[in-house]
Amino acid sequence: MNPETRNDAEPVLPDDDVTEPSPLRGGIRLKLAMDLCRWAGSPQSFRSFFPGVAKAGSAYHNLYTPLQIRQARLKMLGVEEEVWRPLDLMPPIIYCRMAKGGVGKTTIAANIASCMAMQGHRVLMIDADPQASLTSMFGIDWTVEKIRHVGHALRDHEQGYPVVFDESIVRPIYADGMLDLIASDITLANIESWLTTVLNREAVVDRLFRSYVEFWSAYDVIVIDSAPGSSQLSNALMYAARCVLAVVMLDGQSIKAMEVLAHNIHELNRAYPDLHAGVHLVANGFDARQTTCQASLEILRAAYPGMIDPCIIPRYAAFARQVSLYSDAESGPILEREPNSPAAKAIIELTRSLIGFYDVKLAEQIPVIPDTQRSRRKG
Template identity: 85%
Template sequence: MSDDTIEFSDAIAQPGMGPPRGAIKLKLAMELSRWAGSAQSFRAFFPAPTKGEGSYHNVYTPLQIREARLRMMGIEQEPWRPIDLMPPIIYCRMAKGGVGKTTIAANIASCMAMQGHRVLMIDADPQASLTSMFGIDWTSEKIRHIGHALRDHEQGYPVIFDETIIRPIYPDGMLDLLASDITLANIESWLSTVMNREAVVERLFKAYVELWSAYDVIVIDSAPGSSQLSNALMYAAKRVLAVVMLDGQSIKAMEVLAHNIHELNRAYPDLKASVHLVANGFDARQTTCQASLEILRAAYPGMIDPCIIPRYASFARQVSLYSDAESGPILEREPNSPAAKAIIDLTRSLIGFFDVKLAEQIPVVPDSTRARRKG
């Protein structure tokens, strides 16, 4: 094997094994890699399996996509981020449930990983919907969640970030999950006893910055409503990604969230927390959707992402009725659907807005003038 080739992961190289989770087929791999050449030239980045090892370039793992994109940029070795630098945080939050917040969080995290980013998801909702989305049955498994980590750190105990607390979803560290369960709700009574509780998450982030710096981005799914934990997460993240369903109740809930952000900024003038909105559930057949969108644009000028997410039945099929193990985000279950295309477009837009990089010194340039290239 020459030095110019990128090795297959063991999961693909071994005959008889199915592709690992997060692996994608050629057409989608080329799109997510932004490959403008031919399929043959794209395959040239990867070695062909030896005779008898299965089909030629069946699928590509997120790690392979990362390596290929770096190679396209002329980078031969992994340029790790500085160990004292926190990655961007995309904090998905809304003042009410049922707006598709978890769907957006799960799908943009999965899509960014499939584009070669190292992604950490944090499920900060006691309902554990994000945890279930990725096939973890929190009702039967022993879960250590963000609440355990916060409490251990504040009480002076070391936090052990092994696989009982950070679970690998895609191989090679490309998509990990800090899972949740119903016991996370107990953190509220404990937080009421903590001094400067708004900064409790930021203190954990700073204490273990070397761990977080291994990722290119952190995606957090928060519980609906307002709580002490959600405020502490917002204090640490500084930016909120608000998912707004296009109906009257969600627009009123957005007013509550905007007021919550205003109050936190008033209490901490140096914080300068901000919000970016994703309009979800658009249906051109319903006049209320268009009216709701116009109201949002008037109330929050320049804050709404240009990628509007239509209402697709595909999103309802992400969570299996029969087994958590069969659940998964749209790019895993229906990668060729219009819903998957909408998620790809949204993810590229958010990569630009939140300045997510493939490696710290290599900006990713999406279809947006908001991204910046260094040098």
């Protein structure tokens, strides 16, 4: 929900540093690049990791790509060649879900995915919401484009057809495979009636993941944005992910919705005792001027001890500006549109926290896989 369009007209914290978006999608300017790499040295020493990038004063103001950030971070760790995840190892899955809409779930999913990619991680996003808000956030107009979504992949797999993960279903968002998206459209809603006919339907997503693990293993992390509420697909995604990232707006209705989600997780664990599904909460929309925000936060902490991320996301106007009023192509996450804003800094801190919680690994923690095995991922 956009804070500026709420019926109760809650105040929106202004941003004190609004900048023009980068001219290159996923392009990272020098100051942000140094921050994402946690580089404490001088700009000149940082530039030494990028001998092919234009010097200061160029038209692009020292723009770096996510792949260049990845390569620089590897060099800082003494790793000179690309490192790949083992072909039989699934990456962590960050599954964003809530039992109601308007909590900022898509905002969090889009921004942490973008931020992880800009930090050098290879990221795959899956839009599992028929409303396709994540798809629109990254400039894809699903009302006019032909979309192959995760529902098509699930149905093909269950019916014994091979799933081909080409650009008709996996869309490149940032260059070099650093951020990809399996988009969605309104027809994804049709999968619900089909899922009722599938045997052991809670495991349908897990079966797809296991059957094509070599494809998924090309990524460091998978970020999934789910539809609000409960559905057959959302339960199947929860079964596959094992841990839900619940985005909770700090108001009474969202707290009640969190109770519904917690009960849903409990029921799934009762049906599958070996699953041990869990939840990690992100408190969103905090405004210190609103007593209900602080009260809601205390209620959450009491009800879900140790499950709330320490990074609380304030209510910022920048989040309302992510989606263009005029064109999907002009939409984009905070780090693309307003990278120096307080909202961007909050997202960076949250992303770093989630990288730790979900154990999202960069190359130095993953065994080196010879290049000859890499060819097995293709096709």
